Amino acid sequence: xxxxxIRIDQELCTGCGICAAACHEGAIELVDGKAKLVRENYCxxxxxxxxxxxxxxxxxxxxxxxxxxEAAVLAAKQKKMRExxxxxxxxxxxxGRAYTLDRAVLSQPMQAAAMESELRQWPxxxxxxxxxxxxxxxxxxxxxxxxxxxxxxxxxRDFMRGKVTVIGCPKxxxxxxxxxxxxxxxxxxxxxxxILRMEVPCCxxxxxxxxxxxxxxxxxLPWQVVTIGTDGTIRE
Numbered sequence: 316x317x318x319x320x321i322r323i324d325q326e327l328c329t330g331c332g333i334c335a336a337a338c339h340e341g342a343i344e345l346v347d348g349k350a351k352l353v354r355e356n357y358c359x360x361x362x363x364x365x366x367x368x369x370x371x372x373x374x375x376x377x378x379x380x381x382x383x384x385e386a387a388v389l390a391a392k393q394k395k396m397r398e399x400x401x402x403x404x405x406x407x408x409x410x411g412r413a414y415t416l417d418r419a420v421l422s423q424p425m426q427a428a429a430m431e432s433e434l435r436q437w438p439x440x441x442x443x444x445x446x447x448x449x450x451x452x453x454x455x456x457x458x459x460x461x462x463x464x465x466x467x468x469x470x471x472r473d474f475m476r477g478k479v480t481v482i483g484c485p486k487x488x489x490x491x492x493x494x495x496x497x498x499x500x501x502x503x504x505x506x507x508x509x510i511l512r513m514e515v516p517c518c519x520x521x522x523x524x525x526x527x528x529x530x531x532x533x534x535x536l537p538w539q540v541v542t543i544g545t546d547g548t549i550r551e
Contacts, residue, residue, distance in 0.1 A: 319360040319489040320380045323350050327372035337367035340388045341395075356381040357388050360489045383490070433475035441483035441492055444499075451503035454479040458496065458525050459511040460518050461487070466547045474511055474541075485520030492521065496528030500536070508538040514550055 323334075323343070330348040342357035343350055343364060350372070352358060360383065365373050436450040441458075457478040464470045464482070474480075481499075483492055499505070510525045512518040522540055529538060542550040 316382055316491075317377060317379050318382070319375055319377050320355060320358050321352060321360070321362060321364060322374050322376040323352060324372040324374070325349055325351075327370050329370055329372075331369065333367045333369065334364035334373060337364045339363060341391055356384040357391070359383045359385075359388075430471060433471040433477075434480060435475075436479055439480050439482055441481045441495060442488055442490065444481055444495075446495060446498035447502060450479055451499055451505065453504050453506060455507045455509070456481070456499070456505050457509045457511060458483075458521065460484060460513050460521050462513050462518075463511045463543050466513065466545060467543050467549075468547060474509065478509065483521060485524065486517040492524040493527040493531070496525055497531045500528055500532035500534060505534075505536060508536055510538065510540045512540065512542055514542050514544050 321342075328349045330345060330350065332345050332350065334350050335343040335345060338358075340354075340357040340359055342352055342354045344353045345351075346353065358380075360375070362373075362375060365375075436448070438444050455478045457474055457480045459470075459474065459480060459482045461482050461484040463474075467473070485492065500508070508525065508529065510522055512522050525538075529536060544550050
């Protein structure tokens, strides 16, 4: 598949090893005194190593590369921790642990006048959310482009309220969401789907992935697409 992945300039690289330490996935190692991308399927394309490089030897490029293998990365991390006599918590990375948020408990009297968050679960990023998370059952699903929350002022009140929200950006994430979305729709009792996208062309990738997932899931669900303009208004 063609995707965004890092490139290390071997002429600029000084072999300091800072990028290898910054790469949480273990995709980079020092080989013959130079940093090299030794496991392309471990590179998530997010570029934590870029700002770490003191000589700017690392950049992004888009080319044919194996897909990011999250399961293999996690297995490698667990193996390394076992070798060190350490152990991962049962839930793995705390940032990826799925749970429901109880807004009644979270609300505080002093915040009564402020608009309350309508986020009902964690995580919400499409790359992180487990397709089998219990909060999907019986849910109205909102599939939203990242930028919509910033462009549309009443995003929480008008779109998130009463829904389970997943967000993503096909251009920045560099993944095909259709497979994950298909699993969510196919394996859970989803009641309806709302696709919220920006008017910019790259946001069409999110809409197409959602439509493909609806088709591949084999279910007939009520769904709608809402487009937000860059000026923050809803496009008719």
